[in-house]
Amino acid sequence: MGDTEESKKEILALFSEDDPFGTPKPERLLERIIHISTDPGDIVLDSFLGSGTTCAVAHKMGRRYIGIEMGEHAVTHCVPRLQKVIDGEQGGISKAVNWQGGGGFRFYRLGQPVFDEEGRINRAISFSTLAAHVWFSETGVPLSRVPDSPWLGAHEGVGYYLLYNGILSDKRPDSGNVLTRRVLQGLPPFEGPKVIYGETSRLPVERLKGERITFKQIPYDVKAR
Secondary structure, three states, rough: OOHHHHHHHHHHHHOOOOOOOOOOOOHHHHHHHHHOOOOOEEEEEEEEOOOOOOHHHHHHHHOOOEEEEOOOOOHHHHHHHHHHHHHHHOOOOOOOOOOOOOOOOOOOOOOOOOOOOOOOOOOOOOHHHHHHHHHHHOOOOOOOOOOOEEEEEOOOOOEEEEEEOOOOOOOOOOOOOOOOOOHHHOOOOOOOEEEEOOOOOOOOOHHHHOEEEEEEEEOOOOOOO
């Protein structure tokens, strides 16, 4: 299924440096692995993408893929390599699978993590990032927009709100983190049951029940997993 000499030649054909990447794998080896373990349309995950061989081969073989890489070669090698695949480069397994180019991919950079190493909410986290995490943990679907108010949206008959001004443990009534009568009156209305995240609630239990509100306290009710 190929050897290191073959993989070096494949990489050198893609990049002009004398030694662009230290430990590439031959495309034939990845083709064999993907052929054995997947069907066309399946998702291939490579958590340590390296020079991008797995995703390049998966693309040529009609698989979807997710590649994760911390190193700067995610930008210097993986992205250019996949672009060359899309443009129809003829190295590696291209001729064997009759690869002619096409398709596309999305490239993302991770933002601030929601939680630190000890599972606590990162104090530097932004409202939009925390909102996306809360929404996904509650609904199981991605948030399709960047929220610009405490109202996150409704899902299956439940409305979701996040009271968070970007500062943890700010429980002042006028901070924007605290559910008070005034804050509740200012929230976008929703007729059904509501889930509201905030630092604390100043509303009595009877009022919460009457308004069909489930209050969840930040950070304790924000789940890392």
